Amino acid sequence: MPDTTSGPTPRLPDPTALQEAWKDIAERSQRLLQDFAEKQAKEGPTSAPADVLNLTGTFLDFTAKLMADPQKVVAAQMELMQQYMRLWQATADRMMGKPSEPVIDSPRDKRFADPAWRDEAIFDYVKQSYLLTSRWLMGLSKEVDGLGEHERKKIDFHMRQFVDAMAPTNFVATNPQVLRATVESGGENLVKGLRNVLEDLERGKGRLAIRQTDMKAFEVGRNVATAPGKVVFQNAMMQLLQFSPTTDEVYERPLLIVPPWINKFYILDLKPENSFIRWATAQGYTVFVISWVNPDEKLAEKTFEDYMIEGPLAALDAIEKTTGVRKVSAIGYCIGGTLMAATLAWMAARNDDRIAACTFFTAQVDFTEAGELTVFIDEEQISNIEAMAKQRGYMDGTEMATTFNLLRANDLIWSFVVNNYLMGKDPFPFDLLYWNSDATRLPAAMHSYYLRNMYQKNLLVQPGGITLCNVPIDLRKVAVPCYIQAGKEDHIAPLRSVYKLTQVFSGPVRFMLAGSGHIAGVVNPPAAKKYQHWLNDTPRNPPTFEAWMAGATEHKGSWWNDWDKWLAPLSGPKVPARDPAKGGLPALEDAPGSYVKVRIVD
Structure with missing residues (x-):
């Protein structure tokens, strides 16, 4: 638990204000659920695949190939256990006042910029534990024989999405900055954060449309796109x-x-x-x-x-x-x-x-070296994307935007989850991020042609x-x-x-x-x-x-x-x-x- 004695005095929330907040949250949640039910009833059963990216099949195949060589699995687990033993020893030494060097560190990682991640033994342990496990998970695909290059890149990409999502900074109990804000505000940050979640769900009509900026601060033709x-x-x-x-x-x-x-x-x-x-x-x-x-x-x-x-x-x-x-x-x-x-x-x-x-x-x-976007380009994924686009007549721009955001998930997704939902803050006005959230749709026929003939076939x-x-x-x-x-x-x-x-x-x-x-x-x-x-x-x-x-x-x-x-x-x-x-x-x-x-x- 972070030291809050030198900061603002902790306070209890105002019961009346808290009651009003929960009433508002309950009403908005009920409306969202009702809208979702009406939308499902109107649209009926969908023919779109549930697993558009075919992650289930990819990781089942990966797991089968991984388990085909149990000796490698055991060796990898033993290596991780040895690293944890070093971390436990280093943490024990530190808590007893002995000098201790970190087992693993990431000084340039902006997620761990708060001094508590370095200065407080518990949070330092949580950080290093996460970094060790992340490094181990990201190295697993290299231990598996029989994976094609595309399959290995796909596994690495989506494994990184999982690793980024599970960062301790993304959770209340393991983020010292969020814990301080919660103590200092009497929990108002979490109530405000929940309201922000509901607002983003309302904006996205049931889909979580995370705000990257203050959407009311800009208007096309007024303070962006103003050249006469x-x-x-x-x-x-x-x-x-x-x-x-x-x-x-x-x-x-x-x-x-x-x-x-x-x-x-x-x-x-x-x-x-x-x-x-x-x-x-x-x-x-x-x-x-x-x-x-x-x-x-x-x-x-x-x-x-x-x-x-x-x-x-x-x-x-x-x-x-x-x-x-x-x-x-x-x-x-x-x-x-x-x-x-x-x-x-x-x-x-x-x-x-x-x-x-x-x-x-x-x-x-x-497109032979087209980067990480190629992880989305294989026959099963393209077929699934085509099925979704054909059903609507277009590729939804928000889905394309999410794809691009995943390429820099910590900067473009999880930092806003922490700021908006855990800290309960409004995002800062930023014209570039306003533009980034102003997504466009893509016609189904064009999108299919582009994926197949450029990315997939390189024609x-x-x-x-x-x-x-x-x-x-x-x-x-x-x-x-x-x-x-x-x-x-x-x-x-x-x-x-x-x-x-x-x-x-x-x-x-x-x-x-x-x-x-x-x-x-x-x-x-x-x-x-x-x-x-x-x-x-x-x-x-x-x-x-x-x-x-x-x-x-x-x-x-x-x-x-x-x-x-x-x-x-x-x-x-x-x-x-x-x-x-x-x-x-x-x-x-x-x-x-x-x-x-x-x-x-x-």
Whole structure:
């Protein structure tokens, strides 16, 4: 038990306030149960598999193979027991006042930052016990013969989810910070935490939608996604935004940004000070951005091909009509970059040269080293995901968001469980996490095609492996100048996977490695003076990332200025700035448009 004598005086809760709180909790719980029962009665029995990820089969097979060699099991258990004996001895020595070194430690683990985990023998023992057991569990798959590489990665990934979930920081009785808060507040933190649980269940309509930020602190178009502009074109799949110029002259060739449709475009326009869209506009680019629709069951049959036709190709037509300019430069972000690579190959096959240069933000085309997301890609899992998506007509965006959150579960799930539910606090207002929670749906047909043909079969990088609009495409035919950005710590599009793109295109390619990950590696304005980036000015990118990195030079701060120096000479001469309200297409509404404001969870 932590020492609370030096802190605020413990107090008992107000009986009247506590009675009112429990009354509110009981009423809200009853409503949730009633809503759940009505929903079940309305929807009837579901055909969706109960175990979508096939974890039962995977771990049953793992256990069978583990038990097939009992000697290894006994040896592993004996090793763990010996480590526990050392821990018990070290803890006993410490409690008797003798000097004692930790058996295992994790000084950089933010979960154990509270001094009690180090200073108090009981909590130090709990921490070390957890770390020992975690390390032992995470090493089990290496002791099993007969596991395939994919199966081993899948077991390791989900074993880590279990290990993270069972951390002592996630429970009241074994978290000294929570215990202190409980004593000091007379238990009000736990009552408030229970209210937060109910609020998140209500927001998620029966599904626990954990708040990562204060959802009421932000509003699209009010204090995020505020760059001025107009919607100049729209169809069933997207709205095309043209942003207002901030310079008297602009480059002749407009800039088209194709963001991912897994997320919303305003990651590039959160606040004025970190808005890539505002910054690019200030450099003299006429910026157009695709704002994808948040699809429902009506768009269930939309395909990857439809995203190309009604996305960048439709945007190119609209840009020419409104500006009178045929050639543009383009940016593809994440899956938007995957789409742009496919689109460039399709255009090359048809001798369509409307894209003069293309930039790729954390985009993959060769999925052989696609990272931890591949643990979800096997026949049983894809079939189960397809069954769920087909039943609804779309892949629910909240499920995709949960998948991405699992890649960093301690930061994006369990830290908020502790803060919101155990400490009883409200999450801090953070625009990035507001965007992260603003999930989008994915049409069933497109999602299935993407998983099978890209992640599972890796057909995009194979010449003729993909056919779009009856045209077999070959990425090697793409000869336009390209700028490729990867994130050093990207857990969604790993840097080695992104680097493979340098070996595919036939034209000049400039590769740049940015510090940080999938988001901060991209959204890093020069004024922030954060992180760093690496460049290698060799005329031809070597076959491997390791060889490229060996000749790379580190530069402090943002890479945006380097990208500007690369793109400016490819963007044509300067011309008078273009007012989006006075172009060849009528302005339909103000930016950021209506498509981006459609939310799944409020």
